[in-house]
Amino acid sequence: MNLGQRFYLREVFSGLGLTAGHFFRNMGRHIAHSLGRRDARGAVTIQYPDERRRLAPRLRSLHRLVRREDGSPRCVACMMCETVCPARCIYIVADEHPNPEIEKVPSRFDIDLGKCVFCGYCVEACPEDAIRMDTGILEFSSYSRGGMIYSKEALLALEPAGPDGRPTSPVPIPADRRP
Amino acid sequence: MIADVGIVFGRVMFVMMFVLNLGGLLTWVERKQSAIMQDRIGANRASILGLRLFGLFHPLADAIKMLAKEDFRPARADRFLFSLAPFVSVFFALVAFASIPFGNVLHAAGREIPLQAVTLNVGVLYVFAMLSLGVYGVMMAGWSSGNNFALLGGQRAAALMISAEIAIGASIIGVIMVYGSLDLQSIARAQGQLLWGWIPKWGILTQPLAFVLFLTAGIASTKRIPFDTPEGESEIIGYFVEYSGMKFGMFAMADFLETIVVAGMTTALFLGGWQVPYLVAGGFQFPWGATLALPPLVVTLLQVGSFVTKVVVMIFFLMLIRWTLPRFRYDQAMRLGWLALFPLSIANIVLTGLVLLVTRPA
Numbered sequence: 001m002n003l004g005q006r007f008y009l010r011e012v013f014s015g016l017g018l019t020a021g022h023f024f025r026n027m028g029r030h031i032a033h034s035l036g037r038r039d040a041r042g043a044v045t046i047q048y049p050d051e052r053r054r055l056a057p058r059l060r061s062l063h064r065l066v067r068r069e070d071g072s073p074r075c076v077a078c079m080m081c082e083t084v085c086p087a088r089c090i091y092i093v094a095d096e097h098p099n100p101e102i103e104k105v106p107s108r109f110d111i112d113l114g115k116c117v118f119c120g121y122c123v124e125a126c127p128e129d130a131i132r133m134d135t136g137i138l139e140f141s142s143y144s145r146g147g148m149i150y151s152k153e154a155l156l157a158l159e160p161a162g163p164d165g166r167p168t169s170p171v172p173i174p175a176d177r178r179p
Numbered sequence: 180m181i182a183d184v185g186i187v188f189g190r191v192m193f194v195m196m197f198v199l200n201l202g203g204l205l206t207w208v209e210r211k212q213s214a215i216m217q218d219r220i221g222a223n224r225a226s227i228l229g230l231r232l233f234g235l236f237h238p239l240a241d242a243i244k245m246l247a248k249e250d251f252r253p254a255r256a257d258r259f260l261f262s263l264a265p266f267v268s269v270f271f272a273l274v275a276f277a278s279i280p281f282g283n284v285l286h287a288a289g290r291e292i293p294l295q296a297v298t299l300n301v302g303v304l305y306v307f308a309m310l311s312l313g314v315y316g317v318m319m320a321g322w323s324s325g326n327n328f329a330l331l332g333g334q335r336a337a338a339l340m341i342s343a344e345i346a347i348g349a350s351i352i353g354v355i356m357v358y359g360s361l362d363l364q365s366i367a368r369a370q371g372q373l374l375w376g377w378i379p380k381w382g383i384l385t386q387p388l389a390f391v392l393f394l395t396a397g398i399a400s401t402k403r404i405p406f407d408t409p410e411g412e413s414e415i416i417g418y419f420v421e422y423s424g425m426k427f428g429m430f431a432m433a434d435f436l437e438t439i440v441v442a443g444m445t446t447a448l449f450l451g452g453w454q455v456p457y458l459v460a461g462g463f464q465f466p467w468g469a470t471l472a473l474p475p476l477v478v479t480l481l482q483v484g485s486f487v488t489k490v491v492v493m494i495f496f497l498m499l500i501r502w503t504l505p506r507f508r509y510d511q512a513m514r515l516g517w518l519a520l521f522p523l524s525i526a527n528i529v530l531t532g533l534v535l536l537v538t539r540p541a
Contacts, residue, residue, distance in 0.1 A: 009391070012504065019503040023216045030215070045220045 055136055055165035060120045062137040063111055063150075064158035066130050073156055075130035077104040081122035089115035090122060106152060113140060114148035136161025137171050147174030186292055191277075194296040197487075198276045198439055205435040205494065206238045212495070213502045241428075248424035255325030256421065264323060265422065265429035268316030272436035275309035278302035279443045280364045282453045282483045283460075286475060294453070294483065295364060302363035303355065306444055307347060310400055313437065314340040317402070317409060320430070321418035332418035335509060336402060336409035342516030343399035343406070349524030350392035353531040354448050357385050367452025371459070377466035379456045382449035388527045390449045392520050397441035398500060399516065403434055405504040408512050442493035450489045453482040 004010050029042035046053050055061070066074045077094035095107035122131050135158045142148050150172060159169040207222070211234060214221025225236040252261055279302070282294030299305050314336055321333015355361060358369040372380040383390045399406040410417035419430045446452060457465050458481060462473035473481075507515065 012500075015503045016499055019216045020499055022218065023212065023499070026215045026218060042215065042218075043220045044218050047220070 052166075055138075055161070057165065059136075059165075060118050060123075060133040061161070061167075062113075062135045062140060062158065063116075063122070063131055063133050063155055064135050064160070065109060065152065065155040066132060067156060071156075073106060073109070073130060073152065074128050075106050075109060075126075076102060076128055077106040077109075078127065080125040080127060081131060084121045084125040086119060086121065087115045087117045089113070089117075109152035109155065110149050111155065112149045114145050132160070134160045135169065136165055136167040137169075139171055140174070142174035142176055144176045147176035182290075186290070190292070190294070191296045194276055194279075194281070195273075197281075198273060198436060201439055201490075201494075202432055202435045203238050203242075205438065205498075206241060206431070207235060208494070209435075209498060209501075210234070210237065212498050216499070216502055245425045245428040250424045250426065251421075253325055253421050257323035257325070260319050260323035261421075262426070264316045264320035265426045265433070266316070267319060268313055268433040269429045269436065271309045271313035271316065272433045272440060275306050275313070275437075275440045276443055278305045278363055279440075279447050280367050280452060281486045282479055283368070284364075285479050293364060294479070298362075298364065300362045303351060303361050303366070303448075306363075306440065307344065310347075310437065310440060311340065311344050313433065316433070317418050317430075320422065324418075324421040326421050328415045329418050329420045331415050332409045332411070332420070335411070335415075336418055338509075339399060339402070339406060339408055339512060339516070342513055342521075343396045346392055346396035346516055346520035346524050347400065349521060350389045350396065350527060351448060352524075353386045353389040353527045354382050356528070356531050356535060357382070363447050363452070367447055367454065370451040371454045373466065379451060379454065381451040381454070386449065386527070386531070388523065388530075390445075392524050392527065393448070394441075394445060396516070396520055397445065398497065399512065401434055401437040401441055401497075403438065403497075404501050405506045406512055407506050408509045411506075411509075438494060438497055439490070442490045442497060445493050446486060446489040450493070453486040455481050455485045458482070 026042040029040040032040035033042060068074050075092075076097075077092055079092055079094075082088075082090040082092050089112040091108065091110040091112070092106050093108040094104045097103065097105040118133070120133055123133055137158070140148075140150075154172045157169065157172070159167075162168050211221045213219075222234040222237045223231055225231070225234060225240045227236055230236075252258065277296040278299045280293070280295035285292040285294055295302075297305075317336040317340075318333045321329045321331070321336065324330070354366065358366045360366055360369065366382075370379065370381050374380050374384065378384060402409050407417075410419075419427055422430065457463050458473075458478060460475070460478065462478065463469075463471040465471075
């Protein structure tokens, strides 16, 4: 440190100048905003439940199971995703499909979101493009561990997010909160 | 007789309400100002019937929360002193403002009403006595909690207070020498004189070194960042580690009240007190000869408004310092107090004496 820095007072004032500059600049923007200049923002805060930031298109959000045209799951219960899952949060029970051209169908397809690490490996591993993570839904919570387990029916009902990244299907109500 | 009592009551109530309300408001100011300085929004969620008013209801919500919380007392604590400590802290911070004048003498209905809660001819000493006594509450809290960290905090508070008080006492001697009085009202009145006919003779101009020293030591005596070694929340949490609920709130309140007292003292000693530049009893008298006559009531209102404005600006400045500087280590704070502030204050006394000797012939 040179003498000016050791004396401390000059550095104090340079610091005060910086923070006071921020204060008055932001204050001016806040006043301009309240006077009708909507583009003037005095803070970088996004007031989350009221305001939401735009989600990136590749963001991994809540899973969904892709449907065939008849509404049945595209999944053939090959167990690829269950095998690749590092968190072991997928649980599949295979069943015979009535159509002989399709080998199998899952009778159960549960994802324990309490364990899921949202790595996206299940989407990568799927040979049938039957599972995707593009719903745009980020807010799923529950009062119990059991409520975090999402069943095949819940996952099948979900739709992909709209072009603005907003979810188009309602957030599934967890099992323990269903009335 | 009743009128006299009423006038005294009114004076005390004005100061009391001013200090208490400002103290409550400061919790909001601190959160909001720091937020705006840091590009944030700050507390804005508390609402009454959907009315948010920039988060102004947060102090109210905080008070309700504090009162509703459990009032916990550790098993090893000294029951009496543990409960007494926060009250001592708040009491002395609150009464310290009493002798600070917020306006000139008001002539109304044949009476002379001095605009300060108490007229004391040793007002300066009174304020510092009360500020120093405030540390007893802190030491009491530290000792009576039965917690070693609290004891460390109390001991640090005592050490910091001594090193700060010495510097405060020594730095204002220069001001007392220049204005020749210990009465804050006379000091404020003397600052209405003009230097070379056009510069207001405020303390910051006649005693710039004392201003810096006093402000530094004053911040130290409020125990807030950058001198928050008694709290040291990252190392010992501090003297109030065992307190909860409103008793904890009272310690926080005492810090804010001390900030107001320091701002008020700085205003009274260095920023001309209630003086408005060029405003005398009959109205404005500008140095270039122009005059503007004003009725006495308007003059008084202008002076009180000037005092309040100066105090608020000073508080803004103190908050700015609190949210800008990192905190001193314990040994750094001690070294600053004893090896920088104290010798410089003594040097300031000698310098002021020499200048007075030269400029003021006996």
